Amino acid sequence: MRPFAVSVADxxxxxxxxxxxxxxxxxxxxxxxxxAVPDQATVEVEVLxxxxxxxxxxxxSARAPWRSECRRCLRAVEGDAEVTFRExxxxxxxxxxxxxxxxxxxxxxxxxxxxxxxxxxxxxxCDDACRGLCPTCGADLNEGPCDCVPDDxxxxxxxxxxxxxxxxx
Numbered sequence: 001m002r003p004f005a006v007s008v009a010d011x012x013x014x015x016x017x018x019x020x021x022x023x024x025x026x027x028x029x030x031x032x033x034x035x036a037v038p039d040q041a042t043v044e045v046e047v048l049x050x051x052x053x054x055x056x057x058x059x060x061s062a063r064a065p066w067r068s069e070c071r072r073c074l075r076a077v078e079g080d081a082e083v084t085f086r087e088x089x090x091x092x093x094x095x096x097x098x099x100x101x102x103x104x105x106x107x108x109x110x111x112x113x114x115x116x117x118x119x120x121x122x123x124x125x126c127d128d129a130c131r132g133l134c135p136t137c138g139a140d141l142n143e144g145p146c147d148c149v150p151d152d153x154x155x156x157x158x159x160x161x162x163x164x165x166x167x168x169x
Contacts, residue, residue: 004045004112009104011051018050027113029063032120035068037081045112053125055090055101062112071123073140081119087111 003025011017023045032038037043047060062085067078089101099111131141139146153161 002107002109005105005107006049006108007105008048008049008051008056008101011049012056012101012104013051015051015053018048021045021047021049023047023108027109027116030064030066030113030116030120032117033122035066035122035124036114036118037064037066037116037120041065042111043116045108049106052088055088055098056106057086057088058099058106058108058111059086060084062116064116068121068122068124070126070130072130073126074133075126077124077126079121079124081116083115085115097157139165145155 004023004027004057006021006023008019011019019159026040027037027043028039030043041064043062043064045060045062047058050057050059061166063080063082064165065078067076069075070077088098089106090098091101093100127142133139133158134141134146134148137146139148
């Protein structure tokens with residue numbers, strides 16, 4: 001069964017005819033890097049299907065919850081990916097521009113999948129002010145300063161620091 005496939009037989013050959021649909025189903029395998037929509041999560045799609053001279057125009061939105069970890073402190077982070085779309089479904093689609101209309105049916109799954117994948121954050125943060133982890137001891141700097149002695153030397157100049165130490169001795 002394809003939960004995002006919608007029959008448009010009743011409006012397809014009647015330009016100007018429209019119908020609203022609300023669809024909810026799981027969409028497994030939505031993941032970009034470490035950010036993923038849980039396989040058991042419900043993806044919500046609201047769409048207005050409108051018959052136009054070239055096919056069916058689908059205008060709507062999709063929403064799905066996502067989970068990941070903060071790129072700075074590695075805490076669990078979650079949020080919602082929300083996207084809007086306005087796409088044309090045609091019997092003879094143009095590669096990369098329109099979607100296929102087959103057997104009086106539009107399948108919104110590829111469109112929703114692509115749109116949500118593009119909306120998932122690549123490097124989410126738990127908070128814009130997240131201070132991250134100490135690079136030396138790994139302490140969470142959001143909970144307070146660590147006990148490490150700050151190293152003011154720039155590692156890019158390490159070879160020159162060695163020469164300076166030799167000259168001073």
